[in-house]
Amino acid sequence: MSQQLKQDKIAATEKTMIDKRSKKKVNKDAYIRIFTLIGFFIVWQLICMYNERIAGGVFINPNFLPSPSTILRKAGTLIQNGSLFKHIMASLQRMVWGFGWGLLIAVLLGILVTSSKLADNIVSPILGLIQPIPAFAFLPLFIIWFGVGETSKIIMIAYMSFGSIYPYFVDGIRNTNPLLIRSALSLGASKSQVFLKVVLKSSLPNLFLGMRMGIGSTFSALLVAELMGANEGLGYMINYARNYFMIDQMFVGAITIGLEFTLFSSLMDFIEKTLFRWKYSGADKAIE
């Protein structure tokens, strides 16, 4: 009995030691990563300072490459006068509408195409015809059709996100394990119940994969649409800054977009982790 207890104790201490060791490893990795990021900005700042103050701008015109501190100062002004917030909101609004429409149409069309062979035969060839054409080729067309206002931008964004989401979703539906459909049927599920409880559920991870891709294309579409013509939004802000040679403001715009993208990605991560806990319950324990 005491022998057993002793063994348990040894096993427990060994386990905590392993835990500590792996924690230390993670911490070390995190430190290196943070240090790299901070170092990147410090080096950037130092190069700019050396170039400007000591070398007198012989390497590069300081106006072309503003230092991080200049960019931060510019961001401060833009935040204070409220214009950065205004541009962020304008872009966000377009994105949400465009992405929302793209998602809605992709889901509805995906369900239609996978549940009716006729719909598949009608829709798929047309999509196959349009798909190889880079989406941006349609932007000038959209502008002529729908004007330079919000409509053409939102349609552009919706079209791009649809193009990313739709194939993943359809693929997810089509790859539902037939064994699961059989097992639902033998438990008394009707056709519609099979669709809702098995087919849709099993295609959800794929839909989210598509949405993740869709966010990427949404950002590109947003930027291009706003660069082509707008009077507010982050793309416009960058374009405006270019016209007046405000390089620091261009950096502020680009960095804001990057931050926004990271924010959206993390949000997707969070939703996926909570929604698909069943997917990760096994994978977590695959290796230590």
Next chain:
Amino acid sequence: MIENEVAIRLNNVYKKYESAEQGSESSYVLNGISLDVNENEFVCILGKSGCGKSTFINLIAGFLKPDHGQITVDNKENRGPSADCGVVFQNHALFPWYTVEKNIAFGLKIKGKSKKDIGQTIQNYVDMIGLKGYEKAYPGSLSGGMAQRVGIARALANEPKVLLMDEPFGALDAITREKMRLELINIWKRTKTTIVFVTHSVLEAVYLANKVVLFKDGKISIEVPIELPYPRDTRSPEFLEYVSMFEQGLLDSSDENDVKMTE
């Protein structure tokens, strides 16, 4: 209780291979099968791989339709898959996005049972399969044996008239398999369900069934009741006599080498 009520009746059933050419005699995976399974009977279908065992199960379950002949389950012909025929699949086929308890509750929810009833049933079956504490676990985190037990519980909780089992213990290790066989006999005695159990293991068939049906080349070659009391002693001479009879039956075909006699 009437012992001889027929639960499943197959009358001269033919089923072609999906890729078979027209008209050739050997292209039938099931070649004129007639079989009655009585209520409360435990029938084992024994045969080599590719002898039509799984097709047989899929036909009774209603996933496939026979090319000729009739299949009636509970006096109903030509039905699609329904809750009358519970199926336990070889690889558990649990819904990965549902927890253990939600998997067991799946059929009950569809039947519109009350929350209280469902909770009670879940508790009963979780106790029965010895997975207390795992109610909220997802199938992905369970071992093969645990998941298979949930698969059996899910089918049983639905109280099907007939329980079809397609090599349910094939993917399990020897010790777990042993336990599951004992457990299955207990469940069968308690629930009085009619069971059709497909296996390629002679030992397993003789150990479990009160009737063993040997399939060969899409036909029934032996159909014998096993008249031994449960639990069966696998070393008793009577048991071994049955085993050697079925092994002989399997070996009679031309290719003697790849017959799996035991596990």
